[in-house]
Each structure stands twice: as structure tokens, then as C-alpha cells.
Amino acid sequence: MLELADFDEVVRLYRSRIFRFIMASLADRDVAESLTQDCFLKAYNARNQFRGESSLSTWLTRIALNLVRDHLRSRRIRFWQKTRDSAVDLVDISDWVPDKAVSAETAILQRERVKEIWKAVDDLSRHQRMVFVLRFVEEMELSEIAETTGMNTSTVKSHLYRALRIVREKAGVSNERK
């Protein structure tokens, strides 16, 4: 059971990770901040229910996942989602420097490629996006994804297969090495 004193430490350790998961899922910084707060409030209110059967990280990710689902389900939000989709305005990554060793030209190209991947991820279906983000952003194992989402491992694999195919097609990148 989590104690109040521990909870500040939990927030300090996992805030960035939960924010990253929500932002990668929704591509909206403001919503990510609100839902991160909601996630920790829910976790705090339900701290007596945490028995340590799964890791704290998995438990928090599951709460965040439910919040993202609720957010996507909301009709009012869906309206804004459509508006946002029409004018693709993803999170600003202009100050992200891929690798200090590469040339400026290569860095610009890498940034453009990241934007393409982000757009492609944003176009995925809800389940495909969840699985993709949990696998490649949160670097979870397939069994962990299955536990967090409540899906079978085979379903997770199926969503991941489709998600990768769509991302590859839409982002215009191949499996081949340069």
C-alpha cells in the first residue's frame, strides 16, 4: 500500500513517463498535462487498492490508458479531435537535437522524419496507437502490453503488425538499411 510520503516520490519518478505516454497517444501537450494530473489524483485516491500484484509503473500506465480511452470516447472531445486533425498541429519538436554528431542538414531530415512518424501514429486506430506507443515509446514487452490493455497477446501482436505496416506506408520508410 502506498503511503502519502511515498506518493511525492511516485510523482517525481513517474510524472515524466506518464506525460510522455499520454502525449504520444494524443499528440496534445495541454491535454497530456491535464490527464497526467488526473492520473496521479486517481492513483492517490485509489492508493489503498494497489496491492503490488503488478509493478507500480504498469498500474499507473493502466490508469493513464483508461483516461486516454475516456478522453477519446467523449463526443465533445471528438469534435475538437476532428478540428485538430484537419490542421495537423503536432507537438513542437523544433528544439529537439537528434544527435550532436550529425550535420545540420541530417538533423533537419531526421526531424522531418520524426514528424512523419508522429503524423502516421496519429492516424492509427485507437487500439493500434495504444499498442504502438506502449511497445515503441514505453518499450514494454508484449506480455506487459497485454496485461496493461487487457488484450490477448495474439491480439496485441495483430494490432502491432497492422500499426507497423500503416506507419511504414504512411511515413514512407522501409525496413531496408540505407
Add this chain to the structure above:
Amino acid sequence: MNANRETEIEPSGELAASIRDFRAAVTHVADRETAGPVGAAWLAGARKRHRSAQQRMVLGWAAAAMLCVATLPLATHSRHAVMAPPAVQNAATVAPAPESDTALLEQVDTDLSESVPSPLAPLTDLDSWTNTSNNASSNRTLNKTETTNADR
């Protein structure tokens, strides 16, 4: 096919590099956005949203309950209105029925003993004529049979 799919869920080459860059960029933004310290009021916004969501839910249930209470009299009134006509119709069909067999027979006797209306009077004459002719022909047949038997 399955082995092929196993390899398909692990990206390689340019795609793998792009996904790694995507992760690095998202992590960079997340670290930047959450770099500030978490104050005591950090969860205040979430608490406020939580409270207003609860209030909205309570108001929604209250509105639904009031709507139910308001429409209940209308529903019961319309149910009575719909059920009334069959009751009247049943009363109308049941009332003239005779109470017993004796009463029914008495009513039949009364009806038969009533005088025939004048437009139907020729039919009663015809009826008596038919009866008379039938009796005469049967008498004739009887006599003929008796004569035949006597001859034998």
C-alpha cells in the same frame, strides 16, 4: 506466415531508426514539460475537474429523476384513457344476455307468439298452405298403401 509476422512486429533498418528518433523526440518534450517542480497546488486543477464532473453527474441524475416524476402522471393518465373503451364495450355486450336457460326459453316463446307484422302476412298463408298440401299428399300415399296391402 506466423514466423513472417513475428519478424514484421520488430522493425528494422530505416523504420527502426525513425521509431527510435520518434521516441527520443517524445522523451525530450516530456522531460522539458515536466522539468518544473511539483508544488502543493499541482493537483488542484485535477481536483477541481473531478469535483465538477461529480457535480455534473449528480445534476444529470437529479434532472433525470425530475423528468421521470413529471412524466409519471401523464403516463398513468394515458394508460387509463387507453384501457377505458374495452370496459364500456364489454358492459354493452354483456348486459342484454339472458340470466338463465329458463329466461332464454321464455324469451323465445314470447318472440314466437308475437303477431306477424303485416308485410309478412302473405308468408304465413303460404306456410299454412304448405302444411295443408303436405298433409293431403301424405294421406293419399297412406291410403294407396293400405289398398295395395288389402289386395294382396
